[in-house]
Amino acid sequence: MVPEEEGKMVSATEECIGPMRLTQEPIQVLLVFAKEDGQSDAFWWACDRAGFRCNIARTPESAIECFLDKSHEIVVVDGRHSRYFEAEAVCRLIRATKRSEHTVILAVVPQTPSGQEEQSVLPLLCAGLSRRYVENSSVSACYNELLQIEHGEVRCQFKLRACNSVFTALDHCQEAVEITSEDHVIQYVNPAFECMMGYHKGELIGKELTELPKSDKNRADLLDTINNCIKKGKEWQGIYYARRKSGDSIQQHVKITPVFGQGGKIRHFVSIKRPHSDNNKQVHKINKDGEHSQSESHSLRHRDRRKESVDTRSISSRGSDAPSLQNRRYSSVARIHSMTIEAPITKVINIINAAQESSPVSVAEALDRVLEILRTTELYSPQLASKEDDPHTNDLVGGLMSDGLRRLSGNEYVFSKSTFPNLSQSQLAIPVTLNDIPPAIAEMLDDEDQWEFNILELEAATCKRPLTYLGLKIFARFGVCEFLSCSEATLRCWLQIIEANYHASNSYHNSTHAADVLHATAYFLRKEKVKGSLEQLDEVAALIAATVHDVDHPGRTNSFLCNAGSELAILYNDTAVLESHHAALAFQLTVSDSKSNIFKNIDRTQFRTLRQAIIDMVLATEMTRHFEHVNKFANSINKPMAAIEESSSNSEGSDSEGPASIRNSPENRLLIKRMMIKCADVANPCRPLELCIEWAGRISEEYFAQTDEEKRQGLPVVMPVFDRNTCSIPKSQISFIDYFITDMFDAWDAFASLPGLMEHLSENYKYWKGLDDMKCKSLRPAPPP
Numbered sequence: 001m002v003p004e005e006e007g008k009m010v011s012a013t014e015e016c017i018g019p020m021r022l023t024q025e026p027i028q029v030l031l032v033f034a035k036e037d038g039q040s041d042a043f044w045w046a047c048d049r050a051g052f053r054c055n056i057a058r059t060p061e062s063a064i065e066c067f068l069d070k071s072h073e074i075v076v077v078d079g080r081h082s083r084y085f086e087a088e089a090v091c092r093l094i095r096a097t098k099r100s101e102h103t104v105i106l107a108v109v110p111q112t113p114s115g116q117e118e119q120s121v122l123p124l125l126c127a128g129l130s131r132r133y134v135e136n137s138s139v140s141a142c143y144n145e146l147l148q149i150e151h152g153e154v155r156c157q158f159k160l161r162a163c164n165s166v167f168t169a170l171d172h173c174q175e176a177v178e179i180t181s182e183d184h185v186i187q188y189v190n191p192a193f194e195c196m197m198g199y200h201k202g203e204l205i206g207k208e209l210t211e212l213p214k215s216d217k218n219r220a221d222l223l224d225t226i227n228n229c230i231k232k233g234k235e236w237q238g239i240y241y242a243r244r245k246s247g248d249s250i251q252q253h254v255k256i257t258p259v260f261g262q263g264g265k266i267r268h269f270v271s272i273k274r275p276h277s278d279n280n281k282q283v284h285k286i287n288k289d290g291e292h293s294q295s296e297s298h299s300l301r302h303r304d305r306r307k308e309s310v311d312t313r314s315i316s317s318r319g320s321d322a323p324s325l326q327n328r329r330y331s332s333v334a335r336i337h338s339m340t341i342e343a344p345i346t347k348v349i350n351i352i353n354a355a356q357e358s359s360p361v362s363v364a365e366a367l368d369r370v371l372e373i374l375r376t377t378e379l380y381s382p383q384l385a386s387k388e389d390d391p392h393t394n395d396l397v398g399g400l401m402s403d404g405l406r407r408l409s410g411n412e413y414v415f416s417k418s419t420f421p422n423l424s425q426s427q428l429a430i431p432v433t434l435n436d437i438p439p440a441i442a443e444m445l446d447d448e449d450q451w452e453f454n455i456l457e458l459e460a461a462t463c464k465r466p467l468t469y470l471g472l473k474i475f476a477r478f479g480v481c482e483f484l485s486c487s488e489a490t491l492r493c494w495l496q497i498i499e500a501n502y503h504a505s506n507s508y509h510n511s512t513h514a515a516d517v518l519h520a521t522a523y524f525l526r527k528e529k530v531k532g533s534l535e536q537l538d539e540v541a542a543l544i545a546a547t548v549h550d551v552d553h554p555g556r557t558n559s560f561l562c563n564a565g566s567e568l569a570i571l572y573n574d575t576a577v578l579e580s581h582h583a584a585l586a587f588q589l590t591v592s593d594s595k596s597n598i599f600k601n602i603d604r605t606q607f608r609t610l611r612q613a614i615i616d617m618v619l620a621t622e623m624t625r626h627f628e629h630v631n632k633f634a635n636s637i638n639k640p641m642a643a644i645e646e647s648s649s650n651s652e653g654s655d656s657e658g659p660a661s662i663r664n665s666p667e668n669r670l671l672i673k674r675m676m677i678k679c680a681d682v683a684n685p686c687r688p689l690e691l692c693i694e695w696a697g698r699i700s701e702e703y704f705a706q707t708d709e710e711k712r713q714g715l716p717v718v719m720p721v722f723d724r725n726t727c728s729i730p731k732s733q734i735s736f737i738d739y740f741i742t743d744m745f746d747a748w749d750a751f752a753s754l755p756g757l758m759e760h761l762s763e764n765y766k767y768w769k770g771l772d773d774m775k776c777k778s779l780r781p782a783p784p785p
Contacts, residue, residue: 027073028074029052030066033057033076034058035084040056042139042141043076046139046143046146049139050143050150060089060090063094067103068099071103073102074106074150075103075106077105077106079108080110088128088129100128102160104157106130106131106132106133109134110134112134167188170188174192176272177270179268179271180268181268181269186205196250198246199245217251228365230256233260234372236254236255237256237353239253240252251276253276254271256269257270352367352370352371445469445473449526451756465511467515467547471495471518474519475543478543480540483536484540486600490596498547498551498586498589502552502553503552506554506555507702508701509550514548516695521676529752530751541610541617542677544614545617546677548582548585548618549582549618551586552582552585553582555702558577560710563718576622579622599611617673620673621678623740629678630678636668637663637668637672642750676748678744679745683757684696685737686745686764689767692760692764693779696733697779700722706719726777729777730777733768745761
């Protein structure tokens with residue numbers, strides 16, 4: 001027997017055909033039995049168990065009447081007793097009705113006596129029956145039979161039946177639609193196609209496309225170009241001349257889409273065709289600047305005030321005096337193509353599409369590849385070789401530049417929510433001003449303007465509170481309190497609250513890292529070109545962003561949080577989870593208490609500008625857009641500046657004006673600030689060797705801890721190479737420098753001039769290479785025996 005849990009099935013089922021969701025009410029079953037017996041009862045109770053609705057008919061006449069009323073999906077006919085009625089005869093009566101097209105008809109046949117040859121099912125199939133059921137009055141056997149029919153024939157018939165609605169839509173569609181087989185045999189054309197081409201569908205269906213007359217207005221290799229494209233499973237669209245039955249040519253805009261079927265092979269091609277704009281007396285051309293323009297016939301000269309748009313009142317209809325819905329839609333598309341808000345990438349794609357139409361096959365195919373690349377969302381992310389080639393780089397990319405896999409149900413990681421501390425004086429450190437800083441710490445801070453400043457010594461001297469002390473010194477140097485019109489006490493309180501919300505238990509993402517990034521940011525801000533490019537508001541925003549950029553970091557990556565279904569990942573939709581949290585929490589903490597609100601005395605407009613700049617810089621530290629930021633900086637700042645400086649190198653005194661105008665534009669100031677905080681955030685490989693080694697050990701330990709937790713919780717391990725038992729730290733550092741650091745710091749050095757940092761980077765890289773060559777996996781070489 002079937003366990004009770006399997007009892008009643010759901011009352012309605014859902015199926016999908018592509019993007020179409022179909023809902024089916026409970027299946028209807030008709031039992032045609034002349035008299036009640038164990039077999040009919042078994043099917044009755046099986047229907048009840050499955051949640052199907054069941055009717056019983058005793059005669060063929062009542063069966064037809066009931067079927068016409070209910071349109072059952074399954075009909076079970078008793079074929080054991082011919083003296084009452086023949087199962088084949090009942091089946092023919094049902095099949096004679098139009099409603100039976102998608103019905104499964106089952107014949108119950110008697111068991112074959114032992115020793116006799118089993119009869120063929122062919123006569124039953126020829127009569128219209130779908131299958132047979134050998135007599136068995138077990139409810140479970142009947143239940144299993146019905147379930148097999150439901151999950152097999154009924155669902156297939158259900159999908160086929162639903163396809164009727166799709167074909168109805170196609171029949172009423174105003175665009176011409178043609179469906180062919182993989183061998184280009186025409187299988188369907190809609191009425192709009194018949195009207196456009198002048199053929200009746202009976203003249204087309206079953207014919208190969210090659211049998212139809214071709215227009216001689218297409219370029220010779222166009223068909224080869226189209227076939228090469230669609231055979232690869234790619235969509236093709238463009239302009240094509242077709243020949244009507246009458247012999248004249250019609251210019252069409254054609255889109256051909258391959259449809260994949262069983263075995264992942266192309267099974268059909270769907271072509272959607274509409275008259276090109278020429279046939280509506282409207283022609284699109286590409287001018288020398290790559291912009292869309294329209295030239296129209298003498299009767300269509302009207303334009304509205306919007307640049308390059310067409311006055312819809314001047315679009316005449318085909319075959320009628322009043323504009324048709326079809327023509328209004330086409331004119332809307334024409335206006336969209338000429339809108340002044342058109343995105344630059346759309347303009348580029350349109351230019352390439354136009355160029356393809358008149359290009360040789362080889363060029364058209366190359367442009368096809370260009371379009372493929374342009375349509376991806378990963379325009380700035382280099383493609384890696386196979387995972388086996390460099391697992392360290394792949395794991396770093398997967399762990400730092402993705403938002404994880406789908407969460408695994410039942411494994412939720414929720415780190416402690418940050419509270420907005422309402423700290424009393426007893427909870428805070430003893431208030432200090434710059435004048436009250438202990439002499440040993442003050443002496444250390446005297447060197448904070450040097451790149452070699454040792455933040456780890458400050459960490460030890462301040463009992464893991466370096467951010468407050470360094471923040472007071474740097475903010476004072478840059479006049480932050482004066483700019484914000486806040487007191488030093490407010491700044492000190494703010495720094496203490498921010499630092500208190502960094503997790504001291506994290507080996508890397510703690511307040512020492514924040515202090516290190518703040519130090520690097522301040523160092524960069526003092527560089528001549530950086531300082532000459534930014535305003536004081538930019539400087540203040542950068543220092544604040546550096547201070548808060550990792551506040552409340554849980555010591556786990558975005559990928560981990562997304563895989564674990566953390567509260568933050570859900571809150572921020574798996575997108576820039578931590579960076580969004582850092583920025584949001586920083587402002588929540590700041591404005592939650594007047595004592596620590598460093599923004600309370602600035603006006604609303606200035607606050608909005610400052611806030612936006614801070615948020616933008618914090619979000620820039622998110623690694624998924626790393627290459628986008630670096631490439632935009634190189635293309636918008638490095639290259640134009642280099643070109644101007646090269647062209648003016650022979651002219652004395654012409655060095656400042658051109659490059660300065662490039663640097664000082666609002667858009668480029670934004671790129672400079674993003675690049676600055678990105679470099680400050682990952683500057684560890686550019687620090688003196690001992691600091692570089694210490695930071696490498698700290699980040700490795702944090703990744704090791706994440707891998708340990710992923711294994712404990714059964715989560716996907718996003719960076720498998722960071723297994724504390726097998727990881728090669730030198731390899732991981734080499735991969736990180738090669739993939740993320742070198743190009744970025746080359747670009748930043750070209751702008752800010754940082755020879756000392758680049759020298760440290762080179763020396764540190766050699767150090768890690770040396771360890772790797774020695775097959776050493778740890779931070780330092782093994783001591784001599």
